[in-house]
Amino acid sequence: MAAAAVEIRMAAVFGEARPENGDHDADALPRRPVLFHAHAHSQGPLRVVATDLRSLAWHCSLDLDDLQDLQDDVGIGGSCSDFLDYLYSSFSSAQVKLLFPAAQGADTAELVATKAKGLPRITISLHPVATSALKDVIADFSLALYVSYKTKQEHASREQERASQLMESLASERVVASPSKVPPAKATKRVAHVSRRLARVRGALLQDADEDDTVID
Template identity: 40%
Template sequence: MRPVIRKVIAEWSPPRPLTSPPAPFLFHVHADGNDRSGLRVIATDFQSNTFQAIKSRLQLEDLRDDIGIGGSWSEFVNYVTTSLRSGDVKLVMEGFLESGGASYAKLIAQKAKGMPRISISLGKLVDGAASAAMANLSLELYKEFKEVQHSLVEEQESKYQLTKVVAAEQEKNVTLQKQLDMLLNSRKQKLQKLSDRDNSDSTSVMVSQDSPDKHAAYNPSSTKGASRVVPAHRRSKVRGAVLDDTEDDA
């Protein structure tokens, strides 16, 4: 299982109203170095209270039976890890000592309300064992910090590279859009020129067909009228001649 390091607020059982509230604790749960299938739990306030529990595979099997978790072993380990990472975790101290602190404690975790509760009993560490446990937890905190820092640096670098790619794509898109606009404008201008030329040719043809000279040349009535025009003096003489001829004949 992946190590779990979390802060937890301790409480006394039974409550001790005349004492000041316990200091905040850090607890560290990880696979036991001597038995990879086992579990090691450390909880400390870095003062007078440091507790530890080491659970073998067999003891964890008994814990599994006690809390009633079925399924595979990996599902059980996953449930324990998820419960310890949830918000419902507390450290209950019992057995107040005159020298200060508690004689033992319990780490209690629950994945969600109504689900099985995990309870791990912890024994008190003193002197060198307590110092070694606190030192080990401090080193684990430093390792956790470095991992988070490394992940953050990688994420920032990835974000920077992604920003560069996005900026390059945006610049490329702007350039392509400009080229497209130029092509569209050029095509539009060509189409406009062709349209203007067609309109000009059409107008010229219409003007040519509507000219007065052309109407006169092709107007049949005007041509007929022009062929019948006779001077006034000739018309009167002809009519006189016709009348004279008519009388002689009679």
């Protein structure tokens, strides 16, 4: 029986890659912030794109064999799924750089990510996007970034609505469970005091009425 095919699956992750030069002149580095996007679906390779969203972009695609070679280079054991989880955590960290090794030429870049200090780092070679495809790559990057933003916004909205419903439910349960309030003692005394005053007024009126009847007779 043939073994089941291994799926390459990793959630999309966006971030900023800080440009750093090797032996190149600092003026040769991108002057604008560089963003990157890495993702993998079950029916395709791991795709990585880095761009300044203006005039520069680098990319690469890693199939299963490439990922296994990268895993061996990094020195992390486990399954392909475990390694993809490590990749995702590394890309999600704040330790992501875009290097330009002098030995590979000014056009080639390396995306370097470290999950945490002291752990193995990920190094992925990126190649420049052809000028003819640059606009499409940047457009696809921008659209994917917007879709990711909308998805997170909708998720946050659902979580907020769920939290509001929970608070309303808890408030209703407290109202049902709490006993009815007894009128304060001061209010009871005030009612009694008013009743006595009314009784005295009625007595005075009745007495005046009797005196008037006596005078008429």
